[in-house]
Amino acid sequence: xxxxxxxxxxxxxxxxxxxxxxxxxxxxxxxxxxxxxxxxxxxxxxxxxxxxxxxxxxxxxxxxxxxxxxxxxxxxxxxxxxxxxxxxxxxxxxxxxxxxxxxxxxxxxxxxxxxxxxxxxxxxxxxxxxxxxxxxxxxxxxxxxxxxxxxxxxxxxxxxxxxxxxxxxxxxxxxxxxxxxxxxxxxxxxxxxxxxxxxxxxxxxxxxxxxxxxxxxxxxxxxxxxxxxxxxxxxxxxxxxxxxxxxxxxxxxxxxxxxxxxxxxxxxxxxxxxxxxxxxxxxxxxxxxxxxxxxxxxxxxxxxxxxxxxxxxxxxxxxxxxxxxxxxxxxxxxxxxxxxxxxxxxxxxxxxxxxxxxxxxxxxxxxxxxxxxxxxxxxxxxxxxxxxxxxx
Numbered sequence: 001x002x003x004x005x006x007x008x009x010x011x012x013x014x015x016x017x018x019x020x021x022x023x024x025x026x027x028x029x030x031x032x033x034x035x036x037x038x039x040x041x042x043x044x045x046x047x048x049x050x051x052x053x054x055x056x057x058x059x060x061x062x063x064x065x066x067x068x069x070x071x072x073x074x075x076x077x078x079x080x081x082x083x084x085x086x087x088x089x090x091x092x093x094x095x096x097x098x099x100x101x102x103x104x105x106x107x108x109x110x111x112x113x114x115x116x117x118x119x120x121x122x123x124x125x126x127x128x129x130x131x132x133x134x135x136x137x138x139x140x141x142x143x144x145x146x147x148x149x150x151x152x153x154x155x156x157x158x159x160x161x162x163x164x165x166x167x168x169x170x171x172x173x174x175x176x177x178x179x180x181x182x183x184x185x186x187x188x189x190x191x192x193x194x195x196x197x198x199x200x201x202x203x204x205x206x207x208x209x210x211x212x213x214x215x216x217x218x219x220x221x222x223x224x225x226x227x228x229x230x231x232x233x234x235x236x237x238x239x240x241x242x243x244x245x246x247x248x249x250x251x252x253x254x255x256x257x258x259x260x261x262x263x264x265x266x267x268x269x270x271x272x273x274x275x276x277x278x279x280x281x282x283x284x285x286x287x288x289x290x291x292x293x294x295x296x297x298x299x300x301x302x303x304x305x306x307x308x309x310x311x312x313x314x315x316x317x318x319x320x321x322x323x324x325x326x327x328x329x330x331x332x333x334x335x336x337x338x339x340x341x342x343x344x345x346x347x348x349x350x351x352x353x354x355x356x357x358x359x360x361x362x363x364x365x366x367x368x369x370x371x372x373x374x375x376x377x378x379x380x381x382x383x384x385x386x387x388x389x390x391x392x
Contacts, residue, residue: 001385002035002105003028009111010040010049013281015252016305017126020162020186020377021110022048027378037105042098092116092151106385113148114155122388123152124160125170127302127323129224132173136224136299138255158388160184160381162303163324180391182384185328186303187372191285194314194366203286207276214248214274215348216291216315218284218306219298221261222254226297226320226338231263233297233344234272242272245292245352250279289313293351293358296320299338304328308372311365316358318347332364 005028009021025048028036037044095115099107103119110124130137130145153174159181161167167183170176197211204211215234219225227249234247249264267273279287288294294310296319304325310317317333319325326335334351336343350357 001033001382002102003033003385004037004039004044004099004102004105004107006107006109006111006113007038007040007048012049012051013278014051016303017111019189019305020124022051023187023189023374024110024378024381027374028381031378031382035105037102039095039098039107042094044098044102092148106388108381108385109152112145112152114152116155120157120385120388120392121155122158122160122385123156124162125149125152125166126162127166127300128169128173129300129302132169133224133300136222157391158182158384160384162186163327165324165327166302180387182380182387184377184380184384185372186305186308187374187377188305188309188312188369189285192288192309192312193285195286195289200286200290203283204290207279207283207287208274209248209287209290211290212292213244214246214291215293215295215352216248216288216310217250217295218279218288218309219251219296220254221249221251221257223256224299225254226299227260228263229339229341229344230295230297231260231267231273232341233348235267236341236345237349239272241349241352246272246274248274248276248287248291250276250284250287252278285309285313288315291315293318293348295344295348295351296325297336297338297344298322298325301325307333308369312369314362314366316351316361317365318344318351329365330368332361332368334361 005025007021007025009017011018014022025038038046038048092115096117099115099117106120106122107117108122112123112125114121114123130142134142159170159176161170161181161183162185164183167181171178171181200211217230221227234242264273264275268275288309294307294315294317296304296307298304298320300323302324304319307317307319307325307329311329311332317329319329319333319335320338321335322338334347336347
């Protein structure tokens with residue numbers, strides 16, 4: 001089997017789709033393929049870009065990697081209708097020219113998009129939020145992604161989704177044959193594992209935290225993550241509980257979050273919330289493992305990787321029962337309706353005080369997390385490639 005994998009999503013420090021693409025590329029390199037090419041921008045190469053964050057000492061700041069001209073142009077295109085139209089037409093056409101002559105390969109776009117290609121084409125569709133929850137995205141992003149996904153569905157021979165939930169959602173929404181979609185679960189990185197308080201203290205002290213001394217959320221601070229509900233639920237808790245176990249929200253500042261950040265600043269002044277912003281990859285596994293509880297009230301997810309990372313870290317999880325999250329956590333987490341403030345408040349109180357539930361949830365989470373692996377993701381992706389060939 002010959003494969004060309006787009007690695008454009010790999011931008012350091014790695015986040016969700018970048019992590020998926022990196023782990024997939026690394027696994028394919030070890031899979032003994034007849035040929036594997038990696039497409040970055042308009043170039044075909046064989047090596048992954050170096051990972052600067054791997055060499056960082058715990059607590060150090062990872063090396064910033066300058067964005068390529070293509071990346072900057074892509075970001076600009078998403079903010080302008082005219083630029084988006086030009087970029088969305090020219091870039092795929094140029095990539096198609098680079099791919100000419102490699103029709104004996106399978107091309108895989110791991111981040112929604114495909115260029116025109118005469119060979120077999122596979123795309124990973126992570127979620128349908130731009131169609132089903134457009135109000136949780138900037139309008140320019142919705143316009144750009146919808147225009148590009150229309151082309152992807154025209155070019156694709158086969159689709160991959162992160163979950164069975166999204167597989168069926170994609171098939172229904174686009175009237176796409178279910179047998180031409182394969183659900184392939186993601187996994188957490190090996191760095192996410194239980195750690196002792198002695199291992200955690202030196203790292204957590206840099207953030208002003210103590211092991212087992214906080215409740216954690218990680219993810220982009222944006223409307224889809226439903227953090228307004230989390231702040232309301234947390235504020236309903238007894239003041240003594242809020243002070244003893246403050247809420248820690250870490251992640252990039254997303255769009256339409258100005259009001260939310262004002263509420264967060266008020267909670268910080270009151271002493272029951274901490275917001276360290278984006279946390280470096282060398283620190284995040286310790287931050288996760290040190291939490292007393294992990295909470296993820298998201299309105300909609302394509303997978304929900306942070307809940308899997310928390311379970312792999314031995315931390316009890318509370319999350320919403322929306323979209324893919326029940327599929328990922330199975331019976332290993334406490335679930336709440338995404339608009340139920342009182343229900344989430346009750347679970348937060350239980351999750352901090354009921355030791356029996358905490359022990360059971362931590363054990364169940366570790367067991368559930370062990371059922372996911374990047375090797376399995378790679379193996380199932382190779383099966384999808386074979387099915388794509390047969391589907392042509």
